[in-house]
Each structure stands twice: as structure tokens, then as C-alpha cells.
Amino acid sequence: MKIYRIHALICAGAQCLAAGGNGFEEALKNELKKHNIEEEVCVVETGCMGACQLGPLLVVYPEGIMYTNVEAKDAKEIVEEHFLKGRPIKRLMWKKEGKEEFPGLKDIPFFAKQTKIVLRNCGLINPEDINEYIARNGYKALAKAIVEMKPQDVIDVVKESGLRGRGGAGFPTGLKWSFAANQDSEEKYMICNADEGDPGAYMDRSVLEGDPHSVIEGMMIAGYAIGANRGYIYVRAEYPLAVRRLETAIKQAKQAGLLGKNILGTNFSFDIELRMGAGAFVCGEETALINSIEGKRGEPRKKPPFPAISGLFGKPTIINNVETLANLSVIIDKGAKFFKQFGTEKSPGTKVFALAGKVNISGLVEVPMGTSLRKIVFDIGGGIPEGHTFKGALTGGPSGGVIPMEFIDTPMDYESLPALGTIMGSGGLIIMDETSCMVDVAKFFLKFVVDESCGKCVPCREGTKQMLKILERITSGRGQKEDIDRLEKMGKLIKLTALCALGQTAPNPVLSTIKYFKEEYLAHIIDKKCPAGICQFSALKEGGKKHEAKVTH
Amino acid sequence: MEKIKSIEELRKLREHARESLKVRSGETKVKIMVSMGTVGIAAGARDTLMAIISELEKREYHDAQIVERGSLGLDREEPVVAVERDKKTVFYGKVTPEVAREIVAQHVINGQIVSEWVIAKE
Amino acid sequence: MKQKSLIDDLHDIQEEEEKNYLPLNKMIKAAKTTGISEAKVYGVSTFYTMFSVYPRGKHIIRVCRNLSCHLSDAEKIVEKLKEILNVDFGETTKDGEFTLEESSCLGMCSVAPAMTIDDEPFGNLVPENISEILRKIKEDSKK
Numbered sequence: 022m023k024i025y026r027i028h029a030l031i032c033a034g035a036q037c038l039a040a041g042g043n044g045f046e047e048a049l050k051n052e053l054k055k056h057n058i059e060e061e062v063c064v065v066e067t068g069c070m071g072a073c074q075l076g077p078l079l080v081v082y083p084e085g086i087m088y089t090n091v092e093a094k095d096a097k098e099i100v101e102e103h104f105l106k107g108r109p110i111k112r113l114m115w116k117k118e119g120k121e122e123f124p125g126l127k128d129i130p131f132f133a134k135q136t137k138i139v140l141r142n143c144g145l146i147n148p149e150d151i152n153e154y155i156a157r158n159g160y161k162a163l164a165k166a167i168v169e170m171k172p173q174d175v176i177d178v179v180k181e182s183g184l185r186g187r188g189g190a191g192f193p194t195g196l197k198w199s200f201a202a203n204q205d206s207e208e209k210y211m212i213c214n215a216d217e218g219d220p221g222a223y224m225d226r227s228v229l230e231g232d233p234h235s236v237i238e239g240m241m242i243a244g245y246a247i248g249a250n251r252g253y254i255y256v257r258a259e260y261p262l263a264v265r266r267l268e269t270a271i272k273q274a275k276q277a278g279l280l281g282k283n284i285l286g287t288n289f290s291f292d293i294e295l296r297m298g299a300g301a302f303v304c305g306e307e308t309a310l311i312n313s314i315e316g317k318r319g320e321p322r323k324k325p326p327f328p329a330i331s332g333l334f335g336k337p338t339i340i341n342n343v344e345t346l347a348n349l350s351v352i353i354d355k356g357a358k359f360f361k362q363f364g365t366e367k368s369p370g371t372k373v374f375a376l377a378g379k380v381n382i383s384g385l386v387e388v389p390m391g392t393s394l395r396k397i398v399f400d401i402g403g404g405i406p407e408g409h410t411f412k413g414a415l416t417g418g419p420s421g422g423v424i425p426m427e428f429i430d431t432p433m434d435y436e437s438l439p440a441l442g443t444i445m446g447s448g449g450l451i452i453m454d455e456t457s458c459m460v461d462v463a464k465f466f467l468k469f470v471v472d473e474s475c476g477k478c479v480p481c482r483e484g485t486k487q488m489l490k491i492l493e494r495i496t497s498g499r500g501q502k503e504d505i506d507r508l509e510k511m512g513k514l515i516k517l518t519a520l521c522a523l524g525q526t527a528p529n530p531v532l533s534t535i536k537y538f539k540e541e542y543l544a545h546i547i548d549k550k551c552p553a554g555i556c557q558f559s560a561l562k563e564g565g566k567k568h569e570a571k572v573t574h
Numbered sequence: 575m576e577k578i579k580s581i582e583e584l585r586k587l588r589e590h591a592r593e594s595l596k597v598r599s600g601e602t603k604v605k606i607m608v609s610m611g612t613v614g615i616a617a618g619a620r621d622t623l624m625a626i627i628s629e630l631e632k633r634e635y636h637d638a639q640i641v642e643r644g645s646l647g648l649d650r651e652e653p654v655v656a657v658e659r660d661k662k663t664v665f666y667g668k669v670t671p672e673v674a675r676e677i678v679a680q681h682v683i684n685g686q687i688v689s690e691w692v693i694a695k696e
Numbered sequence: 697m698k699q700k701s702l703i704d705d706l707h708d709i710q711e712e713e714e715k716n717y718l719p720l721n722k723m724i725k726a727a728k729t730t731g732i733s734e735a736k737v738y739g740v741s742t743f744y745t746m747f748s749v750y751p752r753g754k755h756i757i758r759v760c761r762n763l764s765c766h767l768s769d770a771e772k773i774v775e776k777l778k779e780i781l782n783v784d785f786g787e788t789t790k791d792g793e794f795t796l797e798e799s800s801c802l803g804m805c806s807v808a809p810a811m812t813i814d815d816e817p818f819g820n821l822v823p824e825n826i827s828e829i830l831r832k833i834k835e836d837s838k839k
Contacts, residue, residue: 022590024631026623026640028597036807039819061627073806082598083605083639106610107642145598151575155584156591164581220762223803258707258746259758259802261815278577286580299703299744302800316702316732318743377764377805384806415763451763451805465763469800475743 025063027104028082032144034069034230035262036223037076041092045077048096056100068231068266070144072131073384075115080144085125088113131382134401136363138371139224139347140387143231148266151273154234160279162353163238167245167289170353175246176202179349181357183369188214188305188342189417189446190522191368191435197339200329201247204337209249212333212340213240215256215263216310218302219418220469221449224373225343227385229256229263232347233270237280239346241291242353247339252293255310258300267295302473306521307340308332309475320475321521342447344373364390368434372445376402378452379409391432394424398452409454413537417446419466419473420526422533423459442533444526458555459538460545464492466530474523481524484515488531498558500546505535593636604638604682605658611645617652618670625671626655629678638682651693657681667693702730702740706747715751716795723749745797753788753795755833758812761798764805773809774798776823780830793834 031037031046046064053059070078075089079099086109088099095113102108114122115129123129146153154160166175180195201209213236217225229236240252256264271293274280282290301319303309308322311333332338348370352360361369368390374397377383381403388397394414398404405411413423416433422443424431431437438445453462467489474481488511491504512528519525535542544550549558578584596602608614608623623640630638648654651667657677664687666677673691680686709722718741727734741747759765759774781789781796788795804810807819813833 022594022631022634022636024627024636025597026627030598035817036804036819039804039807039810039817073804076807083600083602083641085600105642106615106644107608108644146595152587152591153595155588156595158588160584161588164584168581217803218800220801221764221805222801223805226803259799259812262817273575276575276577278579285578285584296701297704297707298746299707300746300799301744313703314701316704316730316740317736318739320743375805377808378767418763449805451767453767457767462763465766469761473800 025061026083027062029062029064029104030067030070030080030082030144031064032068032070032076032078032080033066034073034076034144034227035260036069036073037078038262040076040090044093045079045091045096048093049079049100052096052100053104056105058100058104062104065147066149067146068143068148069227069385071135071140071227071385072115072382074382075384080126081109084109085127087115087123087126087129089115131384131386131401131403134396135387136371136389137387138351138360138363139228139235139344139373140231140385141351142235143227143385146232148231148233149269149273151234151270151277151279154232158354159234159350160238162350163241163245163279164285166242166353167284167287172202172246172248175242175353178357179246179352182352182360183357183367184345184348184352184360185368185435186342187344187348187372187447189219189420189444191445194341194345197329197341198243198247200327201249201337201339204330206337208251208334208336209247210333210336210338211240211244211247211249211252212307212310212314212338213252213254213346214305214307214310214340214342215254215260216298216305217257217260217343217447218305219420219447219449220466221377221415221418221451222375222447224375224385224448226257226260226263228343228347229260230266233263233266234274235347235350236267236343237270237274237293239341239349240293241280241284242349243339243341243346244291245289247337249339250290250292252291253296253314253333254293255296255298255304255314258297264295264297271295301475302469303475303521303523306523309521310340311338318475320477321523323520344448365432365434365436367436372433372448374433374448374450376450376452378415379405379454379457380452381406388433391434391437393430393432395429397433397450398429402452405452405454409456412453412455412457413459415443415451415453415462415530416449417444417526417529418449419469420444420522420529421446421449422529423453423462423537425537442536443529456553456555458496458551458553459534459541460492460496460551461553461555463531463534464489464496467492467527470523470527474527478518478520478524480515480518481520481527484511484519485524485527487511488515488528492531495542495545496551496556498545498549498556500542502546504546505539505542508532509535596636597639600639602637602639603659606638606640606682607643607656607658608640609645609648609652609654609656610642611652613645613649614652614654619653621671622653622655622669622674625674626678629675630682633679633683635678635683648693654693659685663696664692665694665696666691702726702732702737703744705730706737706741710747714754715792716753716756717748717751720749751788753793754837755794755813756797757794758797758799758802760802760804760808760810762801762805762808765809768808770809772823773811773821773826776826777811780827794830 313319
């Protein structure tokens, strides 16, 4: 087997590519060729490394040195100085507060303070090489499950681990499985929900791009547990790179006999098909997603019956989200006890957050459940850019709410966040400073819901539109004193009466910002002022230019 | 790739695949450091380095990482190679490709120090 | 073995069309081959934002309108795109090259503001670079 003295890992996640990663790889390969050391250096395209803001990223092993913001013109120096003479390029290294370089990856707080279970392989392996996944204990848990365990044993371990669905609702995964497992049906289906649509959340895309086999293995373990032989991965069409990596991974797993008939010589057979969405946020809702896989309009179905009883093509169906599935092989391989040592009693394990907005280092962060918001934003994310102050953090996207400064020490878990009037959601975490207007943010998310509402039920279709009208009034200086009451009343009504989770949670950003930033609403309505300076009232004086909500459906 | 037909075949494949990823964990049993300063390169450090890699490949030994270093200021002794194994570091001087192959076979893989070429120990 | 859904069929049809849309005759044909009624095929075609029943440009630009992009002055990018292309959202340029659309979230918050042109992602956008990006896309597709 070939020995490479240097492994150069280039992040090929979508965000590094968007920041210009493509040109660097070509330049690096050219330099290696020029100096005739192609045979000594193994260049690997990995998935997302997490520190997306500083991309394109390059990590050089064995030293474990991370270079940030690399450009094509840096390739020459990296090869001539580092690869040939062993002198790391200090100017490209990650620096502590912009001054002193960190010697290696392990010394950088952004990485050192994380706990990686879901992202264990992301940025470390080549996602297009099944051997690298196998080297990192890949498919070991699957083998253990189908050779040594009964389906019920698998369910019991997952129940014991306390794993809860990472898509947002936090429903216990093992319990969900047992509903489908108890159904007497020849056909059952296992679906991976990769329709990650929550604005601000992109951890699922990173797992699909960086470690697709971990999702495939998770689906197979789940399929074995509930008695399904067929799986579907439903991916957003907006994630073309994830689709390509999944296609490659499925192909390789089939070639290796890890997907197909009589896997590893057992009686268990399993196949996976990819299904692409076509741009509809509501398809993240599980019954809408089922309709979409069946080729229909992605409108939600009434529950009950729940999909575990009657789902895809009327058969018992389990739908798990990408991050949930990526946890499974670790739980089966290392046991429930190992998993439970992370996180809180009621929310064990880790959670991946997509840190974005007004924070120094944005990117993907995996921490034990129950880690405080302060630790995520300040210790890992490096705090708020100089000269600005933390105002609030938005969790759960358009279904969530805001956490103000006074609650920054709140543990991030499935119990504490609802107590503050927000939700965990899928892990989007958008940080805002004093330049962000809370009324504008609430309006922003409401407009999103108005655009994305499928139109089937009245409260969501019409109610959110009315709420948006009021918010547009307020942000253009024409707000009335009763408007806050009206918003609260309507919001509560929609929560009670909407058909699916999209509508039921749609008023959350408005209600939550009223709860914590009422004075900002009052400033808009009474003083006709936007404290953050975002909302423009001048249009009013010039004859009241009206911004109507655009409805796409 | 061939189909994996049993849990045992999967285990073998894993053991094999794991070897080539060892460098990325930074946790190899042996660390080989080659001085690549100007004088080192002039004295033939590149050839020494290539000999080390090819000897490791020949013997299919993956539990070592190769790190390049700047000069140690021992110009007279270049090319200088240091081997860190069992928490001890041994410095070798005037390491020609032949000597390098011997060091890999004796010291890196088997833990036997090649005393003839040792210039310092740590 | 592999069964395609209507949505897969529609993706295939749209990809084959240079103008990135679902022509009426092909929707009717899809209805016949799948046994789904024409009305339902049309219903599906118009439900999903990535399908269009009207002709579009050779390249589809999707600008991210998520909050992270919104907070990073995505509006300025939108304004610039509209100015250069001389179109509004949902419209196609006169030369038939580009259609401008918005996306709820492209999942690229760390490099906000962001957009995609066809399958290619672009991040850390500044208004000054937009025309150069568009020029390159046009040029590359001529090759």
C-alpha cells in the first residue's frame, strides 16, 4: 500500500466552494507536479470542516495545521516552504485574536471546545471513498446489529440511549420506531428526511456532503429495527453537491455488498433510492414529504393516521432526519451508556448548531445538549465583532423565537428553549447585535411563512397574511396602538388551529419578539422610530409606499 | 471493489483501511523527523527522505509519520534524521539513503537503535 | 426496479429544455405515460418553486433571501442583479440568458450573502463583483 508523508485535506463543502475553493485545489496540484512531489502528498477533498466563515480551508497532516482563506496564489508558497522544507506558512495559519498563530487544530478553541459524534468524520475523510468511512469504524455497527442483535434489541438500545429526533420536535426515536415495528405488514418503509429547509440551518447538508455513508448506515440500522427493506432519501433540489455525493455513496455501498440482498451473509436485505424535492419548504413536514415522494403536491396530510401506521403508499413508514440517523451507528457500536454521558438527562447526546449572523466565527458547531448559549457564542464562536453588542439569538428559524441577553446562560436543550417561548428546531442559530431590528426580523420570518404556506388550511394561508400586513404597517410608521394586541390574539389563534407544524409554529417569531422586545414595537408605533435604524419611515411622508407581500403559490 | 460477504471480511478491510489514515490522527507509534534546511537539502536530505518513504512502503509499515523540520544547526552532520519512538528521541547524522533504509528497518520498525550513526539522544 | 416519481420525470423534462421549463405538450405526455390526470400533473408542476410552466433563461440565478443573508445586506446584491439584468424576480433577461429567482435558504449562511447560478454556489458576494460573475457564466457556457 502506498505511503504518503503528507495528507493535504481541502474542504470541498458547498460554502468553501462558494468562497472560491475550486481554484486553490487546481493550483496546489499544479505546484505538486512542478516540484515532482505528487507521489508524496495525498490530496483529499473532504466535506465541511465547520469553520465555514474562514474558508476556503486546508488542513495539512501529520502536523494538523489549518490554513484559512487560502487562495490559488498561496499554493506555491505552501508547497515550496511547508511541503518541501517543513516550514509552516504563518501568515495563513489560524490566529488567536488576529495575533499569535495556533500551532495545530487541537489548539484552536473553535474545534477544541466541540464534542463530535455526528460530525465525527466530516472534514476528516474523503466522502467519495467508502474505504475511508470503513477505516473510521464505518458499517461496524450495522454488522453488529444484523449479525448479533434482534430487531427488538436494536430498538431497546436506541430507546435506552434517549436519542430524540433532531429535526426539531425532539420525539424519542426508539419509541417512534416501535410503533412501526409493531405493525404487521409485509412492506414497510424507512425514509431519511434530507429536506433541510429551515433558514439558517445547514448541518444536514454538511453531513450529506461530508459523510454520506453515516446516513446510509443509520437508515439501514433503522430499517432492520422496524422491518423495512426499502429506504428513500428525500433531498432538497437546492443541494446538488449533496445529491452527487449520496449517489456515489449508494453506488459504492452496493458494489461492496453493503446494500442489496443478504447483506454480510445474513437474511437482511435493504435498498435505498434517492428522491429529489423541487423547492417547497413545507415538504420538510413528514406527511407533505410522503406526498412529494409519491409524486404529488407536497401538501400535508391530516394526522392521525400517523406515518408509522399508514405512511408512504399507505404502508407503515418511519421518517428520521439526517442528524438523527448519523447518531445511530455510534449508539449501536459504543452502546447507550456511552451516548448518555453527553448532554442532559432528558436530552442526551450532542446537537449540531449552524452558527451564523453577527458572530466572529460562524460555521458548524457540535456541542453536548444543554451547553449554554453563552459558551456557543462566546467561547466557541469567538463572540460578537468588535464594537458591537449581543442583542439576541434566533433559534428554530421561522418556527422559533429569540433568546435575549438576560437568558444567555440558558442550557440549549429540548426543555429549556420552549420555556423561553422558542424551540430547538433543527439547530439554526442566528446571532443578532444592536444593528438588527426585532420587528424587521419578525416581519422577515412571517413573509417567509406567507411565501411557503402550501395554502391548504385557512389559518396558515390567510392568518399569517393578515399578521404580515400589520407588521408592514408597523415597520413603515403606520402602526396603531392596538396592533400589538391584534398580533398576539391572531398568533395564538393560528397556533391552535393550523393543520400542520408549519402553521402552528409560524407566529412564534412574532410572539417571542413581542415578549422580549415590546419596547421596540412601541418605538415603531408611538415614536415612529426604528431604534436599530433598519426600518425606513421616509416612504410614509412621500405618500406612503406600500410593500405588499408577494405570494408565490 | 469486491463484495464484503461476512463480518470477518469487514473487519479485515477495516484494519487494512485504517493503516492509511493513521497519519491524519497524528497518533502514530513512531515519528521520523528529517531536517530540511538549506544545508540539509544541499547534503542530500531529499534523497534520504525518499529512501525512508520507499523503505516504509516496502515493509508495509504505516505506524510512522514523517515530519520535515528546519535545520538543527548541526551543519557538519547533515542530513540529520531524528526518530521518536517509545518516548525517546534519537538523532542520527550523515544519513545517506542506505543508512536511512537501515534506520527504518532496525529502529523505526523494530525499536533497535542503530548506534553507529547516533549523534545525540534525548 | 427503480421507479421514478412524477417529480423525477418533471425534473428530467425540465433539464432537457434549454429554456428550463415544462412545455405543455410534454406535461400532457407525462400524464399519459404515468396514468396521472393532466390536471394533477399541472397541479404538481405549479406547486414546486423550482418548476416553471413558462420558458425561462438558460441559467437560473437563485438569490438567497434568508435572514443571515438579509442581515448581511443581501438587498444590495438583489438591487445590483436587478439593475444589471434589468429584470425583476421571476423574469428573464431579453437575451434569454438569465432568469432571476429567490430562494428561501441555500444553507450558506457563513458566506452570506450567497446565490447559486444553476448548480454552482457563490458566496461572500459584494455588488462590485456581480457583473464579472455573470460575464464568466455566459462565457463558460459558450465553450
